[in-house]
Amino acid sequence: LVLLYTVTNMASLGLELNLRETMTSLRSARLVVLTLLWGWVVGPAFALLLTKVIPLSEPHAIGLLIFSLAPVAPMVSLLARKARADMDFTAALVPLAMLATVVLLPLLAPWLMKGLTLNAWSLAKPLLLLVLLPLVVCVAIKVYASPVADKLFPAVKRLAGLSTLVTLSFVVVFNFR
Numbered sequence: 001l002v003l004l005y006t007v008t009n010m011a012s013l014g015l016e017l018n019l020r021e022t023m024t025s026l027r028s029a030r031l032v033v034l035t036l037l038w039g040w041v042v043g044p045a046f047a048l049l050l051t052k053v054i055p056l057s058e059p060h061a062i063g064l065l066i067f068s069l070a071p072v073a074p075m076v077s078l079l080a081r082k083a084r085a086d087m088d089f090t091a092a093l094v095p096l097a098m099l100a101t102v103v104l105l106p107l108l109a110p111w112l113m114k115g116l117t118l119n120a121w122s123l124a125k126p127l128l129l130l131v132l133l134p135l136v137v138c139v140a141i142k143v144y145a146s147p148v149a150d151k152l153f154p155a156v157k158r159l160a161g162l163s164t165l166v167t168l169s170f171v172v173v174f175n176f177r
Contacts, residue, residue: 005167006074006130008160013077013091014138015153021088026096035093039071040104048112065112069105072097074131075164094135098127 025031047068051061072093080090106118138156142149 001163001167001170003130005160005163007134008156008163009074009077010094010131010134011138012153012157012160013087013094014135015142015149015156016087017091017139017142018088019139019143022091025086025089025092031089032096035096036100039097040069040100040108043071044068044108044112062113062116066105066109069108069112070101072101078160078164091135091139095132098131102127 044065047064050056051064056064076094077087077090079085080087102120102124105123106120109118110116138149141152
């Protein structure tokens with residue numbers, strides 16, 4: 001279910017974006033620097049502060065710190081769409097976030113969580129297969145077979161929304177206590 005959720009959310013993003021606009025978004029140094037700063041400096045610093053201020057059990061504190069170092073979830077396309085955000089920048093953000101996560105998580109996690117070691121490839125492999133591959137394939141469909149992308153998009157978008165709701169429901173049910 002989580003695989004379906006991840007793949008369909010990335011596929012729907014790839015099927016709706018405009019590649020030229022997406023590349024333009026990445027040329028904005030201000031946007032890229034602010035994204036990296038907020039995502040991998042401010043977010044982890046805030047998470048670290050929370051672990052010091054709020055009494056959390058060690059597993060919860062570690063989970064919060066790890067999540068803070070991987071700030072972009074596959075549902076970002078769904079959330080951006082609901083917020084009427086710039087979908088082209090959102091599409092540019094995903095590979096940027098994936099690269100930053102693969103590079104920065106193994107470097108910063110041991111510093112934030114003493115004794116923890118991470119392998120960059122073990123982080124990169126699922127990101128490449130479940131996030132980047134569906135995004136790239138669907139961008140290629142959008143670029144080279146736009147009418148096909150336009151026909152596929154509504155069904156993939158519905159499946160992404162449904163898989164997100166079911167995944168969140170299972171998370172709530174299994175972790176209710």
